[in-house]
Amino acid sequence: MTDVRVPTLGESVSEATVATWFKKPGDTVVQDEMLCELETDKVTVEVPAPAAGTLAEIVAPEGETVGVNALLATITEAGAAAPAPQPKKTEAAAAPQPAAQESKEVKMTDVMVPALGESVSEATVSTWFKKVGDTVAQDEMLCELETDKVSVEVPSPVAGVLTEIVAPEGATVMASAKLAVVAEGAAGTVAPPAQAPAVSPAADVPPVTGKDVENAPSAKKAMAEAGLSADQITGTGRDGRIMKEDVAAAVAKPAAAPVAAAPAPAPAAVPRAAVSADDASREERVKMTRLRATIARRLKDAQNTAAMLTTYNEVDMSGIMELRNTYKEQFEKKHGVKLGFMSFFVKACCHALVEVPEVNAEIDGGDVIYKHYVHMGVAVGTPNGLVVPVVRDADQKGFAEIEKEIAAYGKRARDGKLTMADMQGGSFTISNGGVYGSLMSSPILNPPQSGILGMHKIQERPVVVNGQIVIRPMMYLALSYDHRIVDGKGAVTFLVRVKEALEDPRRLLMDL
Structure with a gap:
């Protein structure tokens, strides 16, 4: 027999009230599983099982006041001592004996929410790949969580049977919250039938309470x-x-309570206009994903907070296209990655940010933070929405390193494998709407950044060069900036420097 006693309750606290028992006599318990909850004047204390076995007796029932080190219950430990208490139980109920022996080998393992990343405190359960009663292998994917920016897959910590789903699809869960329970090992196959008796007594409980937890x-x-x-x-x-x-x-x-109740109708202040029954039958209502909701909120916050303005220019892409066509095969053969246009734009922006550092700065309260580095955000479209992974210290990297990082980020974004660390800390952003055919647009800032460059479609147009009308591959560029920190002169200068570097890439080598 192992005694379960009241633990130390804290300085100057000598007694507590037994608030709730989570187990009853005859139940199988594992070591460190919560048996009961004690309530003191200030805190709630959970009492774990000191050993694995069967809960033999509850000495202090719910509502009783107990002192420090008082006896709460006794546990018959699993193993050689297990059969001894069993005859005592047969006088009252012989039936539970085989059930206790049968479930003795089952170890319940909790599936918890994994680490979600810095500053991320909650997630939404988007999909369960398994249902209660399914057999699962260790590290097999059980469900997928969705945070503000990334999706997180949750693997099974052990092999066994999924016996309970605590957080269903659509539920919002906090970091380290309990998602499910897996019955570990081969004996776990007994767990789903054992679940049924636990549900049936609930049918006898009147549903009037609407709450199945007992208040302290x-x-x-x-x-x-x-x-x-x-x-x-x-x-x-x-x-x-x-x-x-x-x-x-x-x-x-x-x-x-009454004051808090008053603002409640606010979200419904602008209700959706009524639609006909015919139209309603041809509509589909889908809950907005956390990623899409975050994108909407952040972009609207940028419009509401920053004094956003956009300046435009156009660039002749002939120089870059000629250079790229000349060296692309050698580049790919040596570096194992294709030479695209994005690395030219990243290097051109890094070059221009040296001359106009306020475009790479941010406002923090009453201060302006100037950054002596360039962490370049590169916007990537995914099926779930726009994400912006960051090429860190882009100003210190060559074309090959930049192309490799962008290619790797693109693949991870399409596979939903980007992490929070991949998308944090950007100081300036480039968005390429041209890949979708956009001829011109005004990009929205990615707060707290003060500048974002919009690339667009390359289109052949007639332009005047040295007094002659010629056809050239032209691209419109758009720089959106925060006018609170970047003046018009600085914004125009930045865009002109980018244009010059792109039209004559040799300027990048000569630092001109």
Whole structure:
């Protein structure tokens, strides 16, 4: 027998109330699995199982006040000692004996939300690839999470059977939250049938409560004294359980509920216009993905915050096209990557940013941060939306390094494998709408950056060169910039320097 005792509760705390038991006598428990929850004046304490085995007896029931080191329960450890307590149980109920022995080998493993990346605290469960009862192999993909920018696949930590899905599709989960439970090993195949009896007693429970967690005893007492109902209080305890401090907070701010309720209709302030039944039957409503919602929010924030202005110019692409045609085969043979146009634009922008550093800066409160490096964001279109991976220290890299990084980012973006680290820290962005046939557009800033260059379609047009009308491959360029930090002179100068470097790439070599 192993005793389960009240742990140390903290300095100057000598007693606690048993709030909830998560197990009942006869249940199989694994080491460190939560058995019960204690409530002190200030905190909630979870009590784990000190050993694996069967919960033999609960000494301190829910609602009882216990002191430090008091006996809460006893556990019959798995192994040689396991059969000993079994005869004691047969007097009351002989049936549970084989069930306990059968499930003894099953180890339940929680599937948790993995690390989502710096500054990302939540995600949406987009797809479950498995359903309850399915057999899973270790590292097999169970589900896919969607954050503001990337998709994260969640593999199974062990081989076994998926016994429970805690967070269904569409649910928003916090970092390190529980997603599912897998019954580990071959014995896991017993887990799905064992799930059925657990569900059936719930049918006998009246559905009136709408909540299957028990509020803390001290919270019930405090609610009765304050004349409040559970519906008026938001619980912060485990699974939404109302704690004593939740009641105290509600009593301290009695007017908070009606005031908070007033703004609730705001999202519906501009309702969608009514449509006919015929039109409605031919429409499809799809929930906006977190990525698309983030793109919308960030772009609108940029319009609302920055004093955004766009200046235009055009560039004759003859020089680059001639240089590229001359060396593309040798370039690919030596470096293993194709020579595209993007590396020329990245190098031209890095060259121009040296002369006009404010385009590479950002505003932080009342300060301007000038960056003595260029982390070049390169916008990439994916089936899920626009993402902007960053080529770090692009000003210190050659054409081959830049082309390799852009190609690798493009592949990872199409496969949904970009990480948060890939898209953070950009200081300037290039967006190429020309690949989709755009002739001219005004790109929107990628905050907190102060500049973004828009590339467009290369189109042959008549232009005047040395007094003669000739046909040249021309491209319109657009620089959108934050007028709060970049003056018109600086923006025009930047775009002219980019144009000069592209029309005569030798200037890049000569640093002119």
